[in-house]
Amino acid sequence: MGGSDDEVPRNRRAQTEVYGEPLNDLLVRCAGALGLTQGRLANLLGVSAPMLSQLINGHRVKLGNPAAALRLQHMRDLLIDVETGRTAVPEALDQLERNRTADVFTMTTQQDVGGVVREIQEVFRATASAPEFLAAADRLALDHPQIAELLRAYGASRTADAVQHYRRSRSVGR
Template identity: 45%
Template structure:
């Protein structure tokens, strides 16, 4: 128990308060599960549990720490009524860079271009560009956002896919 108390004191020095309190406040305000918080931060659920309970002192991944900072800021903005919950989640997802890939035992940052190329590669393994354009034309009136996805990732240029990744996404 002494180690946990010492770890929580260390967390207070590093983060301003114990991580369990920080994450619980964010979860409650944003309506998230602990697993969703871990996913947003880009760390495993067991790792999040360990830092929340004081078994570990800090989050070692700088990108995850940046997303935690963004989560706290977004939580405060939601609590003050300056930001909608969905917008807060989008801010958190965007913080700390475009994303990360786990490669063996290491983590490396992935550029927006690499992500766009991976998504386009997946689309292009399934069907041809002309198939996606045809499908997009058929659903354009009823589902324009889905039609755009088909065009951009199934038949578009990589530069267009990168721009699409960076642009705002509107949820229904």
């Protein structure tokens, strides 16, 4: 590829602005944690292998396809869940496969809920450990069962379970 010598560092800085880190770093982590080849990563994102290679090597800044960009965000979120033990690798791979074939609107809705729930869990987990939330939930269960359920769902449960709690809570409040 033609271009100046500073093209790759400039593109990687731009990727960091868009994605939070250079895509090479993010995708290498995804491949390692999820046991994926570069070709399988491309397939799950819905892009060609050459396009993914250009992104990884810093010759392109971002994904042009909005659905692929959403899939990448979801892959990143699942990577965090796998790295923290909230989601098992097979479950993450199943979700990625469903997103690969999903309607973009369905995937967007799933992503929004998952992102919100992960943010809530991060706040809880920055406050106390899962065992502490479980102990507090046990103490409250008899007098305040809904609060106990909230502590268990966001303080100690896997993200998929917390998403179910979130959806149940939102449907009750409507």
